[in-house]
Amino acid sequence: MYSLLLWLFLSTIDAIVLTQIHRSAIYNPNSTCAILWNVPLSSPDASIQSCIGQCVHEAQCQTAVYFHDDRVCSMFAENCRSGKVLPSVNIQASVICYRKNPDSNTNCPSTASSTPAVIQITKNWTMARSMAVTRAYHIASVLTDGKVLVAGGSLNIAELYDPTTSNWTTTYNVNIARERSTASILSNGNVLVAGGFNGASLNSAELYNPIIRNWSLTGSMAVGRDYHTASVLTDGKVLVAGGQNGGYLDSTELYDPSTGTWATTRNMTIQRYRHTASMLSNGKVLVIGGYGNGVYQNSAELYDPTAGAWTATGNISAAREYLVSSLLLDGKVLVTGGYGDSRSSNVAELYDPTVGTWTTTGSMIFARYGHTATVLADGKVLVAGGRNDNGFHSCTELYNPTTGNWSILENMHSARSYHTATLLSNRTVLVTGGNNGSIALKSAELY
Numbered sequence: 001m002y003s004l005l006l007w008l009f010l011s012t013i014d015a016i017v018l019t020q021i022h023r024s025a026i027y028n029p030n031s032t033c034a035i036l037w038n039v040p041l042s043s044p045d046a047s048i049q050s051c052i053g054q055c056v057h058e059a060q061c062q063t064a065v066y067f068h069d070d071r072v073c074s075m076f077a078e079n080c081r082s083g084k085v086l087p088s089v090n091i092q093a094s095v096i097c098y099r100k101n102p103d104s105n106t107n108c109p110s111t112a113s114s115t116p117a118v119i120q121i122t123k124n125w126t127m128a129r130s131m132a133v134t135r136a137y138h139i140a141s142v143l144t145d146g147k148v149l150v151a152g153g154s155l156n157i158a159e160l161y162d163p164t165t166s167n168w169t170t171t172y173n174v175n176i177a178r179e180r181s182t183a184s185i186l187s188n189g190n191v192l193v194a195g196g197f198n199g200a201s202l203n204s205a206e207l208y209n210p211i212i213r214n215w216s217l218t219g220s221m222a223v224g225r226d227y228h229t230a231s232v233l234t235d236g237k238v239l240v241a242g243g244q245n246g247g248y249l250d251s252t253e254l255y256d257p258s259t260g261t262w263a264t265t266r267n268m269t270i271q272r273y274r275h276t277a278s279m280l281s282n283g284k285v286l287v288i289g290g291y292g293n294g295v296y297q298n299s300a301e302l303y304d305p306t307a308g309a310w311t312a313t314g315n316i317s318a319a320r321e322y323l324v325s326s327l328l329l330d331g332k333v334l335v336t337g338g339y340g341d342s343r344s345s346n347v348a349e350l351y352d353p354t355v356g357t358w359t360t361t362g363s364m365i366f367a368r369y370g371h372t373a374t375v376l377a378d379g380k381v382l383v384a385g386g387r388n389d390n391g392f393h394s395c396t397e398l399y400n401p402t403t404g405n406w407s408i409l410e411n412m413h414s415a416r417s418y419h420t421a422t423l424l425s426n427r428t429v430l431v432t433g434g435n436n437g438s439i440a441l442k443s444a445e446l447y
């Protein structure tokens with residue numbers, strides 16, 4: 001009955017070792033091995049990989065059986081090598097066996113390729129030199145000379161990563177240490193760092209001048225805010241929206257780089273924090289989701305700089321905060337993951353600015369929030385880290401906008417959430433810091 005038995009040799013440093021897959025055999029879920037539960041997988045992402053992901057995220061799961069016809073993933077608490085999951089005569093299924101490393105609290109799997117039959121390891125993550133200090137909820141911006149400015153977290157130290165030397169150097173300190181601020185590259189090459197949190201929400205803002213490598217305070221916002229968004233408009237002004245300062249904010253403000261001052265502009269239709277904002281190619285700003293007005297938000301709205309007004313646009317399929325948006329090369333916006341309805345989300349959906357509506361695309365293999373999503377030079381999207389309800393992720397996956405599906409990549413060396421991921425001019429992605437579930441990190445990695 002067992003038509004194939006594949007042994008898979010995967011990196012021993014990985015927390016969970018996928019030991020074998022019995023493939024295309026006929027299995028019976030009837031087993032003396034206690035079933036944990038069945039998870040129906042929705043198309044279009046129903047796949048053996050999703051089932052692997054489900055099992056990996058279920059602490060007790062040692063064996064998963066993926067029923068191809070029904071798209072159901074059954075999870076068992078015992079290893080299939082004990083023979084407790086038995087072949088049957090009438091069900092097409094794949095059995096996935098794990099050996100989990102009990103010493104690890106990582107919730108991610110070993111690498112699996114997009115083809116379930118052959119598991120390949122792609123070694124695409126390498127350690128970079130570590131930063132001078134640990135950081136989470138910090139900022140990273142590519143300067144016009146290609147260096148990456150990293151600042152923020154709990155300390156006032158700022159540093160530069162030089163991709164040509166692969167080295168870090170500290171630069172002058174920020175005036176005020178900030179977590180959860182925004183960072184925007186202005187048209188003159190300066191970086192505007194606005195708001196954030198340092199025991200209280202901050203209304204101050206400062207500018208980094210890459211020529212003199214120093215910071216200076218600029219005009220302050222009308223209100224303190226953190227977990228807000230900032231978008232550079234086509235006229236060079238910076239739109240800051242929402243956030244929180246004890247209460248949730250619907251207010252928005254515009255920074256004028258020529259005067260260094262802020263002006264209050266119209267409120268969003270609702271309060272939002274932990275939302276996301278994308279600058280569209282038509283010059284409008286798309287703000288999505290978040291939490292406000294007492295609920296997780298499924299709504300999205302557009303800021304039109306010409307009219308200075310906000311208008312509602314299509315809703316996303318599931319209300320959530322902590323989601324991430326990415327402007328794809330074709331002008332569509334991909335939103336991934338987030339947290340809502342008491343759980344983390346693997347949902348991914350696409351906004352088409354020409355029609356103002358959302359469509360779901362392949363779901364991520366792993367539910368996550370507090371992750372990063374980086375559009376690579378070839379248009380694919382690298383999603384890295386984040387966390388789910390059980391722990392912090394080192395797992396990464398890649399979205400292919402042509403097929404709308406996801407493939408698992410090698411894990412990062414560290415689990416990290418609330419980190420940064422920056423595309424360097426040489427097409428490499430620099431990931432810095434973040435929190436691994438117990439501490440903030442100094443370490444950095446390259447994809």
Ligand SMILES: *[C@@H]1O[C@H](CO)[C@@H](O)[C@H](O)[C@H]1NC(C)=O
Pocket residue numbers: 028030031032086
């Ligand atoms: C379940 O498996 C046991 C053997 O473990 C077998 O005796 C029993 O007939 C099976 N039940 C069904 C409904 O297949």
Ligand SMILES: *[C@@H]1O[C@H](CO)[C@@H](O)[C@H](O)[C@H]1NC(C)=O
Pocket residue numbers: 122123124409
């Ligand atoms: C991994 O890196 C190699 C060498 O740079 C590259 O050829 C390959 O396409 C990369 N794989 C992925 C999945 O990015």
Ligand SMILES: *[C@@H]1O[C@H](CO)[C@@H](O)[C@H](O)[C@H]1NC(C)=O
Pocket residue numbers: 162163164165166167424426427428446
């Ligand atoms: C790109 O820059 C990174 C970081 O300095 C470096 O490690 C990598 O080798 C570079 N890649 C190429 C293709 O030059």
Ligand SMILES: *[C@@H]1O[C@H](CO)[C@@H](O)[C@H](O)[C@H]1NC(C)=O
Pocket residue numbers: 165167168169170
């Ligand atoms: C990297 O930076 C450190 C300190 O900033 C310096 O001592 C070292 O020489 C640099 N290495 C390279 C290769 O530039």
Ligand SMILES: *[C@@H]1O[C@H](CO)[C@@H](O)[C@H](O)[C@H]1NC(C)=O
Pocket residue numbers: 172175214215216217
């Ligand atoms: C850097 O800027 C700060 C104010 O933001 C100022 O106090 C300090 O003197 C400057 N340092 C240098 C070397 O210019």
Ligand SMILES: *[C@@H]1O[C@H](CO)[C@@H](O)[C@H](O)[C@H]1NC(C)=O
Pocket residue numbers: 250251264265266267
């Ligand atoms: C925005 O909303 C706040 C309450 O959240 C209100 O006090 C303020 O007047 C509004 N501002 C504008 C420009 O509508």
Ligand SMILES: *[C@@H]1O[C@H](CO)[C@@H](O)[C@H](O)[C@H]1NC(C)=O
Pocket residue numbers: 297298299314315
């Ligand atoms: C969007 O969702 C809100 C609830 O958050 C609902 O009131 C509104 O009718 C929805 N809009 C559309 C176009 O479905």
Ligand SMILES: *[C@@H]1O[C@H](CO)[C@@H](O)[C@H](O)[C@H]1NC(C)=O
Pocket residue numbers: 044045047114403404405406
């Ligand atoms: C990827 O997308 C293609 C086209 O939509 C689909 O036929 C294929 O089954 C998908 N592959 C996976 C592994 O989901």
Ligand SMILES: *[C@@H]1O[C@H](CO)[C@@H](O)[C@H](O)[C@H]1NC(C)=O
Pocket residue numbers: 105415436437438439
């Ligand atoms: C976080 O990193 C530290 C230092 O490397 C390590 O001791 C700790 O076990 C890690 N925690 C988690 C949850 O991975």
